[in-house]
Amino acid sequence: MGQAEVNIGLLGHVEHGKTSVVRCLTGVWTLVHSEEKRRGITIKLGYADAVFRKCPQCPEPEAFTTEEKCPKCGAASEILRRVSFLDAPGHETLMATAIAASTIIDGAILVIAANEECPQPQTLEHMMILDILGVKNIVIVQNKVDLVDKAKAKANYEQITSFVKGTIAEKAPIIPFVANYCLNMDVLIGEIQKHIPTPKRNLEASPRMYIARSFDVNRPGTEINKLVGGVVGGSLIQGELKCNDEIEIRPGVSKGEKDKEVYEAITSKVTALSAGKERLGSAVPGGLMAVGTGLDPSLTKADTLVGNILGKIGTLPETSNIIEIEFHILKRPDMENPPFKLNEPLVLGIGTSTSVGFVQKIKKNVMTVALKRPVCAEKKGKIAISRKVGQRWRLCGFGVLQ
Numbered sequence: 001m002g003q004a005e006v007n008i009g010l011l012g013h014v015e016h017g018k019t020s021v022v023r024c025l026t027g028v029w030t031l032v033h034s035e036e037k038r039r040g041i042t043i044k045l046g047y048a049d050a051v052f053r054k055c056p057q058c059p060e061p062e063a064f065t066t067e068e069k070c071p072k073c074g075a076a077s078e079i080l081r082r083v084s085f086l087d088a089p090g091h092e093t094l095m096a097t098a099i100a101a102s103t104i105i106d107g108a109i110l111v112i113a114a115n116e117e118c119p120q121p122q123t124l125e126h127m128m129i130l131d132i133l134g135v136k137n138i139v140i141v142q143n144k145v146d147l148v149d150k151a152k153a154k155a156n157y158e159q160i161t162s163f164v165k166g167t168i169a170e171k172a173p174i175i176p177f178v179a180n181y182c183l184n185m186d187v188l189i190g191e192i193q194k195h196i197p198t199p200k201r202n203l204e205a206s207p208r209m210y211i212a213r214s215f216d217v218n219r220p221g222t223e224i225n226k227l228v229g230g231v232v233g234g235s236l237i238q239g240e241l242k243c244n245d246e247i248e249i250r251p252g253v254s255k256g257e258k259d260k261e262v263y264e265a266i267t268s269k270v271t272a273l274s275a276g277k278e279r280l281g282s283a284v285p286g287g288l289m290a291v292g293t294g295l296d297p298s299l300t301k302a303d304t305l306v307g308n309i310l311g312k313i314g315t316l317p318e319t320s321n322i323i324e325i326e327f328h329i330l331k332r333p334d335m336e337n338p339p340f341k342l343n344e345p346l347v348l349g350i351g352t353s354t355s356v357g358f359v360q361k362i363k364k365n366v367m368t369v370a371l372k373r374p375v376c377a378e379k380k381g382k383i384a385i386s387r388k389v390g391q392r393w394r395l396c397g398f399g400v401l402q
Contacts, residue, residue, distance in 0.1 A: 003275040004049050004084035004287025005198040007104055007235055011130070012111035013120035017143040020179035021111055022085050025066065025189075026050040049084050049276045049287065052189055053077035064189035080193060084235075084287040085109075086212075104210050104235040104288075104352065107137035107196030110169065114176075115147040118159040121334070125395045128330060131168045132398040133382050137196040138172040140164070141188065145176045201285040206315040207239030209291070210352040211249070214305035216297035229271055230300025232310060233290045234352065239311075241291070242282040245270045249308045250376035251319040253299055263374050267313055268293040307353030309376045321374045323357075325383055325399035326366050335389050337396050340367060347393050349384035350377045350401070366402065377401055 010018040022028065028048035055063040055070035055077050062072050070077050086105060108130055112118050119127070130138065140160060145153045157174060164170050173191045177184050213233035232249070241247075247270055251263035272292030273280040283289050291310065299305065309316055325348075329337055340346070344359045346369065353376075357369035378401070385397040 003278075003280065003283060003289065004082040006081070006106045006196065006286055007084045007086060007288065008192065008196055009086045009105035009108045009135075010111060011108055011126035013113070013116075013122040013126075016111045016113040016116075016120070016123075017141075017179040018109075018111045019087050021109065021141055021143065021177070022048055022087050024179055024182035024185055025083075026085060027066075048087075049082055051082050052080040052193065054080055061187045061190040064186045064193070066185075066189070081198065082287065083192070086288070104212065104237065105135060106199050107139075107192075108135050109139050109141055109192070110172070111141045111143050112156075112160055113144045114142050114153050114156045115144050118156060119163045123163075124334065127164070127167055127169065128395055129384060132384060134168070136168055138169040139188070139191050139195050140169065140172050140174045141177045141179075142174050143177045143179050146178045146180075146183075198286065202238045203240050203284055205238040206312055207236060207241040207245070207310075208316075209236045209241065209310040210234045211305050211308045211310055212288070212352045214300040214303050215290075216301035218297055227297070229268070229293045230295040230297045230305075231290050231292050232300060232305055232308075233288060234310070235288050236283060236285045238285060240282055240284050241270060241273065243270050243273060246313050247291075247293070247310055248313045248316055249305060249310050250316050251308060251374045253304075263319060265316075265319065266295065266299065268295045307351070307355075307375075309351065317376055317378055319374045319376045321371050322360070322368060323371065323375065323377075324366060324368050324402040325385075326402055327385060327397055327399035328365065329397045330395065332394075332396070335394060337387075340387075340397075345388065347386040348375075349386070350375050350381065353377070 010022055012018050026048035050066050053065050055065060055075050057075045058070055058072050065071060065077055068077060112123055142157060142160060160174055164172060173195060175184060175188050175191055177188060211232045211234045215231045217231050218227050248265050248267050250265045252265040255262045255264055270291055271294055273283045273289060275287055275289045340359050340362060342359055346357050348355050348357055355371045355373045355375055357371040359367055360370050361368040381401045383399040383401060384395060385399055386393040387396040
């Protein structure tokens with residue numbers, strides 16, 4: 001089947017059922033880290049693929065399925081496309097990971113639980129992120145409708161329509177759903193097919209990949225002659241990447257100097273490409289993929305390279321510790337959000353990178369920020385800005401890299 005064609009993010013408040021919706025669509029439970037299992041929430045970016053199919057004999061929406069044989073009539077189903085789902089954390093303190101996810105998605109499923117008031121804090125923040133990044137293709141899942149009576153479900157539906165009015169999701173369909181039993185999944189697949197199309201990709205451009213995960217895939221005790229190089233996972237946003245391509249990763253790794261963090265780009269060669277369990281000779285944008293490299297696995301272990309950009313040698317933007325941002329402060333009804341101040345600490349979400357910075361200079365709506373950790377980023381790229389309110393980092397604005 002090859003690569004997925006499209007990346008769809010799942011956003012929404014903590015415990016509203018994003019991971020359960022992904023499991024319905026893909027059969028994969030994306031809470032794989034021990035801390036996530038213990039706490040029952042997504043901390044890191046989880047992802048899984050699904051193959052959407054359609055029965056040639058049944059009417060819509062019953063015809064939509066992920067099964068090879070139609071569950072209704074038993075006929076062989078036809079493949080529509082392969083889709084990658086990214087499960088972003090809903091917990092407020094993990095917003096940076098959600099911002100990272102939203103930079104590599106082509107569309108979004110916003111999960112809202114019917115048994116709670118809408119909007120909850122992270123529902124509000126996730127919607128702001130979709131608005132900031134211009135993610136227009138959205139489907140809303142009204143989950144947990146089995147936990148409320150008909151009147152409560154209808155009242156919640158009206159809260160959702162009121163919440164999305166005037167936002168980028170105003171015209172998004174709202175699908176009632178029961179993730180624990182995957183009820184209404186055929187309708188959900190049909191609406192995803194209709195409202196989240198596969199975008200046109202630029203294959204002529206130089207390949208550029210945002211790194212969202214990185215791993216050492218060698219098991220403890222592996223013999224030296226059987227060790228393989230480090231692996232990075234993420235999404236190509238343009239171009240085509242092939243096995244044996246010479247690559248560069250920026251900002252790279254810290255040289256560990258005492259006075260300041262100095263980063264050095266690292267170079268390697270693509271040794272393997274895979275999407276899910278399938279090996280690829282070349283990869284194009286669409287879906288999430290893993291890139292095997294010749295790097296020392298100690299450089300890629302435990303998500304060390306998350307936030308880096310991968311591309312062919314000599315084609316990536318410069319790495320910088322000081323950036324200029326044209327910024328806009330969000331009007332937030334739920335918190336005070338005054339103008340930025342000199343030396344104020346901010347958390348910036350740039351691509352899949354999250355970096356702490358301090359405001360050095362402000363002139364009208366342009367500010368200069370000195371970063372603790374450098375970034376490699378495209379000019380005109382969107383940036384999500386968070387500030388400390390009380391004991392928490394809260395989304396407070398967005399900007400464009402100058």
